[in-house]
Amino acid sequence: MISLTEITEEYLCSLRFIEEIPREVPLPTGKDIKAVIGPRRVGKTFLLLKTAEKLREEKNVVYIPFDEPELRKMSAREFAEAVREEFPEGEVTLFLDEIQEWEDWDVKLRWLHDVKDFDIYVSGSSSSLMSSEIPSRLRGRHVSRLVLPLSFREVGGESPKTFRERGKIRKLLREYLRWGGFPEVWTTRSREKIISILETMFYRDMVERFAFRDVKEFQEAFYHIISLYGGYFTYHSLQRALKGMGIDANVKTVMNYLRAMEEAFLVFQLPVFVPSMRKILRSPRKLYLVDIAFANLFFKGLDEGRRIENMVFIELLREKSYWRPEIELSYYSNGDIEVDFVVRAGGHIEELVQVTYELNASNYEREVRNLVKAGKKLGVKKLTVVTLEDEKTIKEGGKTVEVIPLWKFLLREPQS
Template identity: 70%
Template sequence: MIGLREITLEYLGALEKTEEIPREVDLPRGSNMDIKAMVGPRRVGKTFLMLRTVKDLMEKGERVLYLPFDEPELRKLSARQLAEEIRREFPEGRVTLFLDEIQEWDEWDTKLRWLHDIGDFNIYVSGSSSALLSSEIPSKLRGRHVSKLILPLSFREISGKEQPTTFRERGKLRKLLDDYIKWGGFPEVWLTKSREKVISILETIFYRDIIERFAFRDVKEFREVFYYVLSLYGGYFTYRSLQRALKGLGVEANVKTIMNYLHAMELSFLLFELPIFSTSTKTIMRSPRKLYLVDMAFASLFFRGQDTGRKIENLVFLELMREKSYRNPLLELSYYSDGKGEVDFVVRVGNIVRELVQVTYELNPSNYEREVLGLIKVGKRLGAEKLTLVTMDEEKTIRERGKTVEVVPLWKFLLRGRQS
């Protein structure tokens, strides 16, 4: 078997040939006694973050190894065999391990627990499965683990700028935003502006993260569901409404099967489900949910030039998710609907509603009552601390009925410094 240090150095060599887009997200923070996990879709930059940290630690003279489990030889090893190989490289002292795509290692949770419990290693892992999230981590690792969701590049990371101050800067930023809405934030896609790259990522998620992992027997049926569900981003759904719609397309899947399909797509970080805001668990369970994609490149691939309003809404959702993952994991996100009014996003911590965020392509006299007055009514009802209306271009402050609504253009919302 090739030496573990040699594997590490080979991948570090590849890092030097990669164009870097600086990230505003760090590795998960925890003690040396915690397993630190980065999770998110494939090709989102988790490996790059790991390798950059490995390089920094090696330059400081620390004992460190990067081990990618898409390497067949590594996947064959038991935990004890891997530990023995590590000790061949570093006979003494604590070693920092970066274990990439850990879900490819059979019985990875049991093996990780053994590596953790022997106390020889400071462990970082990455994976393309939400089974590594704190909320879903297997019971064998509870109390031994912290995790962070890594999303595609934000607009702030891509622009590399603070708020523009001149018309030239603003015009350039708007062109960059147009490209971002079309191409999204997967690093490879952004750097190449390649439709083929988008297809490659989507097909990898389809086959490796879903078909192979969940062993769906009817691949043709799942493919029909897969593409139809992608088209629903920004929209409401229930499993029964999905069943009826799919039946109209000739897909005769039962509700349980459809639930399994969507669950697999969510576990692979292809999409997210947003629940309704309610104090009643029964209401939350029975009410429709909203669907959002992990990146706008997928929307642009299948629905080019359409539904700009839904794309803006999806981008706002992803920015709120970055805030939750990178800055404040206590944030809870939901939408509001009471039959009289709707708000796209309720941002809260515990019982405190920090912000209501409404999204519309433009504000005009025909939608003022729905977008502004409706937002104010819900804001009063929930005691919201802040009311924000995101549009494509408009910027102003509206004061009405004792409340203030900040109307902000999308580019400004995406640059307002949420990450840390």
């Protein structure tokens, strides 16, 4: 059998052929199994390889993709013996990719973890390493990192300091609003790449994984659900809408369709901010896409404010996923007052964020005065309005509202 060191070297050498966009994703640390999860084609394998390359300077490192036929046949004990044959002393850091190809991978990972010889990172197909599956199969022995598409900081760099840099960053934002952050899409500006990713998610991560029998019905529901991004829904309202399209699916089926899309990391749900869990379950939720490129395939005539709102949500989700897992995200609704995002940590609301395409006299009451009313009611000091280009500070009702352009919001330094 080819040596594990040689396999590792072959794959690390492949990094020289990749057009690299440096990532800001902090991988988990500690002694638990570290699972790198997220939508397909988002760069999970690249992150494993870059981390392995960096750690190899000071640690014993093995990178193994389990689509290697000989490796798939190994038991956990045989694999451990092969590692120890090449690295007899010291802890070995294992980077195990395409882990779903290793039969009974959860049992084998638990064994490797429990013998205490190895520091373990794993990743694999989105259709196998789903968000709900990792906790049940690894039984408290893991920490996960959700990897999202490229952030605007990753493609745009630091905040601009001159008018030239500001002009350049605004142009780049227009590109980002069109193409989104999937690495292959961003580097190629290819509509075909977007279609390919979405189709693969549909068939591999949803149809095959969940064994939907009526693929045509699910496909119609799938595209309708995507069209709801940035809007409100309940399972019953979704069922009624589908029925109006000629899809006679019951509520349980509709819930399964939406669950499949969530498990593949295509969509995310945002709950309402209320103190009662029962009210949260009964209230409408908002829906967002993992990347705006998918909306741009089909819905070019829709309100650009929804695209901006979707980007703001993903940026807040990125902050939660990468640096501040303690924060909770929701929206606020009370009578005529609605606020797009409530950012909470430790029971304390840190910020209210409102999103609109532009701020003008016709929407000032809705976007600013209502935000101030919500801030007073909830006792929040930090009030932010995100628009495409507006930038100003507003004093309203004894509160300060910061109006910032989207590029500045997306380039904000993440808190840790």
